Amino acid sequence: xxxxxxxxxxxxxxxxxxxxxxxxxxxxxxxxxxxxxxxxxxxxxxxxxxxxxxxxxxxxxxxxxxxxxxxxxxxxxxxxxxxxxxxxxxxxxxxxxxxxxxxxxxxxxxxxxxxxxxxxxxxxxxxxxxxxxxxxxxxxxxxxxxxxxxxxxxxxxxxxxxxxxxxxxxxxxxxxxxxxxxxxxxxxxxxxxxxxxxxxxxxxxxxxxxxxxxxxxxxxxxxxxxxxxxxxxxxxxxxxxxxxxxxxxxxxxxxxxxxxxxxxxxxxxxxxxxxxxxxxxxxxxxxxxxxxxxxxxxxxxxxxxxxxxxxxxxxxxxxxxxxxxxxxxxxxxxxxxxxxxxxxxxxxxxxxxxxxxxxxxxxxxxxxxxxxxxxxxxxxxxxxxxxxxxxxxxxxxxxxxxxxxxxxxxxxxxxxxxxxxxxxxxxxxxxxxxxxxxxxxxxxxxxxxxxxxxxxxxxxxxxxxxxxx
Numbered sequence: 001x002x003x004x005x006x007x008x009x010x011x012x013x014x015x016x017x018x019x020x021x022x023x024x025x026x027x028x029x030x031x032x033x034x035x036x037x038x039x040x041x042x043x044x045x046x047x048x049x050x051x052x053x054x055x056x057x058x059x060x061x062x063x064x065x066x067x068x069x070x071x072x073x074x075x076x077x078x079x080x081x082x083x084x085x086x087x088x089x090x091x092x093x094x095x096x097x098x099x100x101x102x103x104x105x106x107x108x109x110x111x112x113x114x115x116x117x118x119x120x121x122x123x124x125x126x127x128x129x130x131x132x133x134x135x136x137x138x139x140x141x142x143x144x145x146x147x148x149x150x151x152x153x154x155x156x157x158x159x160x161x162x163x164x165x166x167x168x169x170x171x172x173x174x175x176x177x178x179x180x181x182x183x184x185x186x187x188x189x190x191x192x193x194x195x196x197x198x199x200x201x202x203x204x205x206x207x208x209x210x211x212x213x214x215x216x217x218x219x220x221x222x223x224x225x226x227x228x229x230x231x232x233x234x235x236x237x238x239x240x241x242x243x244x245x246x247x248x249x250x251x252x253x254x255x256x257x258x259x260x261x262x263x264x265x266x267x268x269x270x271x272x273x274x275x276x277x278x279x280x281x282x283x284x285x286x287x288x289x290x291x292x293x294x295x296x297x298x299x300x301x302x303x304x305x306x307x308x309x310x311x312x313x314x315x316x317x318x319x320x321x322x323x324x325x326x327x328x329x330x331x332x333x334x335x336x337x338x339x340x341x342x343x344x345x346x347x348x349x350x351x352x353x354x355x356x357x358x359x360x361x362x363x364x365x366x367x368x369x370x371x372x373x374x375x376x377x378x379x380x381x382x383x384x385x386x387x388x389x390x391x392x393x394x395x396x397x398x399x400x401x402x403x404x405x406x407x408x409x410x411x412x413x414x415x416x417x418x419x420x421x422x423x424x425x426x427x428x429x430x431x432x433x434x435x436x437x438x439x440x441x442x443x444x445x446x447x448x449x450x451x452x453x454x455x456x457x458x459x460x461x462x463x464x465x466x467x468x469x
Contacts, residue, residue, distance in 0.1 A: 051113075052112070052113055052311075053115040053311040056138075057324060058119070058121045058125075060089060061121050061193070062075055066191035066256060067251075067252070067253065071324035090130065092323075096321050097137040100321055105142070106330075112144055113144045113148055116135070116148060122178075124158040124163070125155075128166040128170065142319075150173055151176055152172050152174070153176045154178065155178045157193065157202070168211070174213040175206055177206060179218060179237075181229075182199065186224070203240050213304055215245065216237055216242040220249050220250065223269055227277065227278065227281065238289040244299065246297055247279075247282045249275055249278070249279060292380070293380060294379060315371055323337070323343045370468065374460055377446070377463075380449065383445045389439065397442075398438055411452070412447065413445060414446050415445055416446065418441070
């Protein structure tokens with residue numbers, strides 16, 4: 001969803017960390033139209049490592065939130081615990097397992113999965129036995145490391161201590177808790193199925209069950225949300241002591257209830273300036289509390305980065321299973337249908353051998369390099385200039401450096417040497433005219449926090465203009 005405008009990138013990122021779905025005029029890498037296939041990702045298909053991550057989409061929710069445009073199946077807002085015999089859930093789980101089993105793998109020597117992410121929807125609505133069925137199918141097909149990170153998105157009011165304990169016993173070791181807000185009125189305005197009472201209960205359950213690695217999701221720029229409300233949510237988040245926090249700015253998506261009610265930038269939604277103030281408040285509050293701002297929307301305590309999401313940021317291969325999910329295997333991105341009938345047809349075609357997205361793989365170096373720049377500049381680590389130059393040429397690195405030179409003094413762009421020492425503007429001017437010095441000295445480009453992240457759309461679009469003028 002990247003757009004080459006002044007709109008901050010954080011306002012265009014999907015509200016959940018799952019298979020990226022960047023769409024728009026700059027890059028169509030992750031668009032999710034039925035059976036969309038894009039061949040890119042590596043100059044040499046034979047060198048692409050096999051995936052070690054899998055995303056599994058579990059689309060069932062109690063109700064569709066007013067901002068949500070993900071493929072979901074609403075079960076009813078009064079539902080808190082689903083029954084295994086619900087045919088909608090059981091049939092879907094069986095379908096996903098069939099998809100996993102029918103997936104082609106290069107050889108029996110593929111590495112086992114290091115991360116599994118259950119996203120939705122509200123995966124915590126799924127009975128543990130059926131979650132276990134999916135995990136067992138993944139283990140049988142690909143293998144799963146004993147220390148794999150297995151994450152699950154969970155909403156307050158959809159699980160109790162017994163269910164969470166069962167999930168942990170079968171391997172789930174990371175929880176992403178969809179709190180979104182600590183104000184009752186804002187939760188209602190979002191159409192969330194839970195209230196503030198369920199939020200506190202869920203936090204207590206997670207802690208009492210001994211989940212060490214857990215994340216809390218928050219949304220800023222909600223209708224009628226004030227700086228004071230946002231400050232309170234951040235304060236209460238810090239007091240809850242999650243090891244990870246994801247902060248998303250509301251994106252009003254076409255076809256949602258919010259899109260019918262509100263116009264971005266107009267009251268009761270915040271202006272761009274107000275939205276930027278909310279973002280800066282989150283960055284300061286969370287970093288002051290000891291969280292590392294390691295990606296545009298992500299903060300963590302030391303050692304608790306989301307390993308699964310790093311698969312995306314590093315542009316590595318990954319499997320995707322389920323309704324509307326995207327996979328990236330063998331240099332090809334494949335988006336599954338977002339409608340159930342289309343997804344059923346897709347699985348049947350996969351089983352019949354009619355679908356093999358890895359055939360006749362054609363790579364495009366411009367697509368590859370724009371993907372790498374876009375994803376790398378989302379992170380605090382930034383773009384590794386040495387490896388980028390080795391793959392795409394030192395001339396392109398030199399051109400990128402010259403393009404970003406005007407943004408060093410303002411702090412929007414930061415250049416680092418091989419040891420990650422920041423390079424000041426005067427020192428950079430002595431390097432920029434010498435390609436060999438650029439190669440020998442410069443190590444990384446990253447965006448400044450928070451101002452560079454706030455203008456990341458514009459700054460990333462500048463790189464695209466250099467790569468594909």
